[in-house]
Amino acid sequence: MKKSMIALLLCATAATACGTGTEPAAKKEAGRDTGTVAWSPCTDLTGADGKPMAPDPAVECGKVPVPLDYAKPSGDTIDLALIRVKATGDKLGSLVFNFGGPGGSGVDTLALARQAFAGLGSSYDLVSFDPRGVDRSAGVKCGGQIDKLLQMTGDGSDQLAKEFAAACEKDSAKVLPHVGTVNAAQDLDRLRVALGDDKLNYFGLSYGTHLGAVYATKFPGNVGRFVLDSAYDPSVTFEERAVIQATGFADAFDAFADDCVAQGCDLGKTPAAVQQTVEKLLDGLKTKPLKVGDRELTYGLAQLSIITPLYAKATWPILEQGAAAALKGDGAMLLTLADSYTGRKDDGTYSTMMTSLQAINCVDSAERPTKAETAAINEKVSKIFPILAADGASSACAHWPVEGTDDAKRIDATGSAPIMVIGGKGDPATPYQWAVSLTEKLKTGVLVTYEGEGHGAYLSGSTCITRAVDSYLLKGTMPGSGTTCPAA
Template structure:
C-alpha cells in the first residue's frame, strides 16, 4: 500500500473520527486548543473579534485571518432557571466571500468535537458554501471552551484494555473524578439543552431560520432541534445519521459489525496495492490480532510512555473511519509488529484528544457526559457482560460493551427526552447514510429520516464515516445545491462510491 506521512492525513483523521461515544472526534496531537474570546456586548448578542491561538490544518499555529472571527454567547446553565447562572458558548465565524445568503451552522460530531477547532482547520474544505454563507461553528456546552467537562487524567482509563478485569475499576474512578470536578455541570450537558443553545445562536446571528450542517452526532443534535423548533428549520443536512432510539447494546453490536466490515474492506484494499501485513485477508487479520493481544501482556515502550492493547486498539479503530486513513493503519500496525509503536500511539492520541504537552482536550470526557445524560439506561453488570460476549463473537479486535459500561457508573441520571424525534411541519431535511460507514451504519439513516417525518433520504454507496467529506463529487454537488439553491434531490437519491 502507498506510504503516507502522518501529518498529511491528520486532518482526515480529525474529521473522520467525529462520531459517537467511544469513537470520538479526533484532535490533532500538534494542535493548540486555546483561542482568545472577546467579551460579549449584551445579553443575547454576539461580539466578534479576531481569533488568536488557533491552529492550521498542518498542526502549526495559524496566522491571523481577517475572514475568521471568534465570539461568545451567554446561555442559561439550567434552562429551568432562565435568570440563574449562565455559561459562555465559544463560537467561530468565517465570513462569506460573496453575496451572503445568511449563516450556516456546523456541528462536526463527537459528541464533544470542538467546532471552533475543526472549522478553523477545515474552512477551505467548505469554500463553495462559504461563498454565500457565513460559516459558523461552536463548542457545545461541556466542550473545550464552553464550560468544559473535566475528569482528571483521561489516560488512566483509555490505556486500559476494555476486555480486562481492570476496566471496571478504572471506569468507576474516572466517573467519581468527573463528579468531583464537574458535578454542577454534568446534569445540564445533554443534547436537549444543546438544541436550546443552538436556537439562541440562531437568534444572536440574526437569522429567522437556522441553516445547519450536522455530521455524525451532529445529526442527532439537528434532529432534536428540528423536533423542538420545526418552524425555525431552514436548510438542514444531516450526514452520517445516528438513530437516537437504539439501546447501548444495539449500538455496540451494530458499530462493532460496522468496524468489522470496514476492516475487511481495508484488508482487501491493502492487498490490492501490496500489503505489508500479509498475503491474504486471513493473514492480515491474524497479524493485527497477534499484535494487539501481544500488547496485552507486553506493551511497547514509546519514549517515556507505553503502547498498551487498549491504546493500540483505539489507534486501529481511528484509522478505520475513512478510506483516506487506511494507509496509516497499514503503516502503523506493520511498524508496531517490528517494535515501533510511535505511529499507532499517535493515532490513538489523535482520537483521544491528547495534546503535545501530555494533557488532554475535553473530547473524551464530554463524549461520555453528553451521551450518558442523553439516556436513562443504566445497565447491570450482567447486561454489560452479555454485550461484551456478543461483540467479541462479531469482531474480537473491537470487543466492547459500548457506552453502557461507562453510563452504568455515571454520577448523574439520564433522560430519554432526546430520543423522541418528530419534526412534523419543518422544511425538508436531507439525511445522508453511507453503505460502508462503520460508525453510523447505513440502517440508521432511513430510520432517522422516518422519525423526522420530513426527512429526505440520500444514499452513498461508498466507504467511510460521513459522505460529504468522502471525496464523492456526487454527494458534494447534491448537498451544495441544496444549501445554495434549495434544490431538493427528492426521495431515495443515490450517489455511487467515490
C-alpha cells in the same frame, strides 16, 4: 458514531425543486452583520502540528451566553465559544456546523478543516461552536483521569469507572446535570437568534445529525436548510448500538483488507491473514505494551489506533503503514492515531473530548448497564469483530453521578422544512440503516444514499454528493426521494 470529527480532520487532506419556504433574513442585508455576537480575532487556536495558529483575518471568534439550567432561564449562565469564517460573497446567512462527537470541539475543527467546506463559504458565514460541556464552553473536567478511562479493561475496570465518575463529579458538578443534546438544541436556537437568522441553516455530521434531529423536533418552525450526513438513530439501546457498530467496523476492516491485499499488503497475502496479523499484534500488546519514547502503546490505545483509520478510505494506507511499523517495534504512528482519537495534545494534556463524550452520552440515556450487562454486550461484539472487543470493560454510565433521560431519543420534526439525510452503505460508525430509520422518524426527511466507503459522505470526494448538498444549501433544490450516489 461518536468520532465524525476524527474522519473530518484526517480527510480534510435528477433533482426536484424543494426550497425551505423562507429565505434567511441575512440575505436581505447581504454583507452586513445582523446579529449580536461581538466577533474578534481568535487567540487560542491550535494547528494540526500542535502549535498555535497565526491569526487569520477571515476567521473570528466570539461567544454567546446561554442559561446553565433552562428550567431557570434567569439564573446562572455559561458562554458558548463560537468561530466564524466570513462569507466571501453575497451572504445567504450563517451555516452552523456540528462535526460530531459528542464532545468534539467545533471551534478547533472548523479552524483546521474549513477548506473542506470552502464551496459553501461563498454564500454563508461558516459557523461552529463548542457545545455546552465541551472545551471552551464549560468543558467537563475529570481531575486528569482520562488515562484511567482509557484503561477500563480487565480486572479492576469497575473500580476505575467509579473513580472516573467521582472525579467528574468533583470537578464538574455544576455543569454535569445540564449537558446533553436536548439542552444543546436549545442552545442552537439561542445561537440562531444571536447570529441574526430567522431560520437555522445547519450541517451536522455523525453525532451532529442527532443534535440536528433534536433541534428539528423542538423547533420545527425554525428549521432552514438542514443537512444530516452520516445519520445516527438515537433510539437504539447501548447494546443495539454496540452490535450494529461492531458489524459496521467489521465490514470496513474487511473492505480495508481486500483493498490492501489487492495493492500488495505488508500485513498479509490474503484478507484473512491481514486480520490475523492485526489481532496477533493486539494480543501481544495485552501483556507487553510497546515502548514509544517515554510512553507506551497499550492494547487499548492500539485498538483505537486500528479503528480510527477505518473511518475513511483515504486513511486506510495509514493503518497498513502504522500496523506494519508496530510489528517491527515502532509504535509511533499508531500512538499518534490513538492520540487523535482521544484528544491528547503534544504537551501531554487532553482536550475534554473523551470526558465530554461520557458526560453527554450518560445524560442522553436512562440506561445504566451493569458490569454483567456490559460483559454480555462485549461477548457479542467479540464474536462479530474481535478487534473492537474490550474484555472486562465497565460502563462509565453505571456509576455516573447524574441521572439520564430518554428525552433526546424522541425524534419527530413534523411541520419542519424538508431535511436532507445522507447515509453511506460503507459507513462503519453510523451504519446505513440508521439513516433510513432517522429519515422515517423525522417525518420530513429526504434520504440520499451514498454507495461508497467511509464516515462522512460529503468528505468522501464524491462529486455526486457534493453537488446534491451544495445545490440544496446554496439554491434550495432538494434531491428527489431515493437519490443514490455511486462510490467516489
